[in-house]
Amino acid sequence: MIDLKYLEKNYEEATDKLIKKGVDREVLDKLNSLFITHKEALKSYEDSKAQQNQLSKQFGTYKKEGKDIAPLKQEIDELKIVINSKQEKAREISQQVEEYALNIPNFPDDSVPNGESEDDNVELRKILNPKEFSFKPKEHWELSEINGWIDFGRGVKLAKSRFSVLRGDGARLERALINFFLDENRAKGFEEVAVPFINNRDMLQGTGQLPKFEDDLFKIEDENLFLIPTAEVPLTNLYNDEILRADELPKLLTAYTPCFRKEAGSAGRDTRGMIRQHQFSKVEMVAIANPQNSEEIFQMMVSNASDILSKLGLPHRVVELCYGDLGFSASKTIDLEVWLPGQNQYREISSISTTKEFQARRAKIRFKDGKKNSLVHTLNGSALAVGRTIVAIMENYQNEDGSVDIPEALKKYM
RNA sequence: CGGGAGAUGUCAGAGUGGUCGAAUGUGCCGGUCUUGAAAACCGGUGAGGGUAAUACCUCCGGGGGUUCGAAUCCCCCUCUCCCGGCCA
Numbered sequence: 001m002i003d004l005k006y007l008e009k010n011y012e013e014a015t016d017k018l019i020k021k022g023v024d025r026e027v028l029d030k031l032n033s034l035f036i037t038h039k040e041a042l043k044s045y046e047d048s049k050a051q052q053n054q055l056s057k058q059f060g061t062y063k064k065e066g067k068d069i070a071p072l073k074q075e076i077d078e079l080k081i082v083i084n085s086k087q088e089k090a091r092e093i094s095q096q097v098e099e100y101a102l103n104i105p106n107f108p109d110d111s112v113p114n115g116e117s118e119d120d121n122v123e124l125r126k127i128l129n130p131k132e133f134s135f136k137p138k139e140h141w142e143l144s145e146i147n148g149w150i151d152f153g154r155g156v157k158l159a160k161s162r163f164s165v166l167r168g169d170g171a172r173l174e175r176a177l178i179n180f181f182l183d184e185n186r187a188k189g190f191e192e193v194a195v196p197f198i199n200n201r202d203m204l205q206g207t208g209q210l211p212k213f214e215d216d217l218f219k220i221e222d223e224n225l226f227l228i229p230t231a232e233v234p235l236t237n238l239y240n241d242e243i244l245r246a247d248e249l250p251k252l253l254t255a256y257t258p259c260f261r262k263e264a265g266s267a268g269r270d271t272r273g274m275i276r277q278h279q280f281s282k283v284e285m286v287a288i289a290n291p292q293n294s295e296e297i298f299q300m301m302v303s304n305a306s307d308i309l310s311k312l313g314l315p316h317r318v319v320e321l322c323y324g325d326l327g328f329s330a331s332k333t334i335d336l337e338v339w340l341p342g343q344n345q346y347r348e349i350s351s352i353s354t355t356k357e358f359q360a361r362r363a364k365i366r367f368k369d370g371k372k373n374s375l376v377h378t379l380n381g382s383a384l385a386v387g388r389t390i391v392a393i394m395e396n397y398q399n400e401d402g403s404v405d406i407p408e409a410l411k412k413y414m
Numbered sequence: 415c416g417g418g419a420g421a422u423g424u425c426a427g428a429g430u431g432g433u434c435g436a437a438u439g440u441g442c443c444g445g446u447c448u449u450g451a452a453a454a455c456c457g458g459u460g461a462g463g464g465u466a467a468u469a470c471c472u473c474c475g476g477g478g479g480u481u482c483g484a485a486u487c488c489c490c491c492u493c494u495c496c497c498g499g500c501c502a
Binding site for chain 2: 039046
């Protein structure tokens with residue numbers, strides 16, 4: 001959630017940023033005026049309430065002293081009518097404030113480049129050169145028809161479209177990658193965590209998937225539970241509503257989980273192959289950080305993911321997202337895009353974001369900052385998306401006969 | 415899923431209608447003492463809002479109710495523990 005006091009005090013600056021991120025000015029006007037109205041309504045309610053508390057105390061004293069309490073009671077009774085209506089009004093406005101506020105995206109960082117879409121993202125650097133093939137490289141789904149690693153048809157039979165089955169060396173490769181990624185992350189200081197793949201509504205709200213993106217989530221019927229769309233949710237919310245000591249920061253966490261996404265709105269995109277599935281494996285990094293050094297940690301997370309790709313010998317590029325392409329919770333995001341020779345293009349394989357205080361405010365994650373309690377910064381990033389890494393390995397390590405070599409770094413894992 | 419008990423500050427644990435945001439112990443921070451440490455003693459120490467700082471408001475699992483007044487009484491929900499059933 002954005003800081004509403006900041007919005008109020010720096011209204012022009014704040015709205016400029018959010019409008020560039022696609023928020024309507026009217027919505028912000030409305031939110032800001034609701035916020036101010038709420039403060040006034042609350043103050044008015046609290047003043048009356050203070051008066052009532054005072055009179056109630058008197059009531060006790062009067063009774064003890066045997067004085068006549070009838071007039072006092074009448075006074076309180078009348079006051080209570082006023083209080084009740086004031087309270088209801090304040091509560092009503094407060095709910096509206098919340099409703100609006102929870103649907104406002106994060107402020108982009110000042111360093112984020114301008115631009116409206118994916119096309120305006122800025123390439124920072126390329127790492128490793130794409131290999132020259134002496135034949136026309138195939139796409140991964142063509143290769144899987146030859147080597148049998150991915151069974152798309154039976155995935156659809158078991159569940160529905162956008163589900164698939166890994167078999168034989170394909171399944172072993174997935175397992176090897178998960179272990180490789182977790183080991184790499186652990187070597188960088190991340191604690192390995194195994195988490196529930198189902199989280200409740202409060203947690204999804206804490207990281208920003210709810211209330212706005214409920215349509216993108218698989219919900220458990222008759223329960224207040226959802227399949228997680230990313231391990232960012234359980235890992236970040238591990239510290240939901242907690243106050244950490246400054247000396248335990250940063251918390252560096254990593255977990256393997258399957259991720260479940262409805263992919264509502266992406267009909268027709270990447271329908272063929274394993275690029276966009278309802279269920280996919282991912283190893284995630286999360287950092288709960290002191291704002292003082294969260295930028296450093298952000299860069300560390302980017303290099304970690306990039307290093308892993310390099311160790312696998314996968315050519316990739318580092319791209320900074322522009323205003324328009326930033327996700328809801330992100331203040332700044334860097335994507336890693338891996339080269340897919342079959343598709344002849346770079347495709348996203350990792351996305352590293354800092355949300356600054358945005359998630360911390362929603363999830364109430366604080367730390368003892370000297371005398372006072374301050375919000376932490378939360379960061380998350382994939383290291384890496386497993387399904388897409390399998391695709392990348394298949395396409396980059398393919399031979400003319402459709403067989404696929406295993407990268408050197410993975411040999412000890414399979 | 416059935417039967418019973420419970421949910422209070424870091425933790426443990428008092429508090430059953432009024433001055434209780436809450437005894438006591440413990441933990442933590444600071445001080446005295448000490449060459450240093452321990453022990454002992456003294457002081458401080460929950461969260462959110464509000465304010466220049468105070469006042470002030472809210473919070474004793476969550477929601478609603480009774481009452482002038484609720485941690486305390488009533489209702490609903492959630493969760494935890496014990497017993498039984500089912501089960502990896």
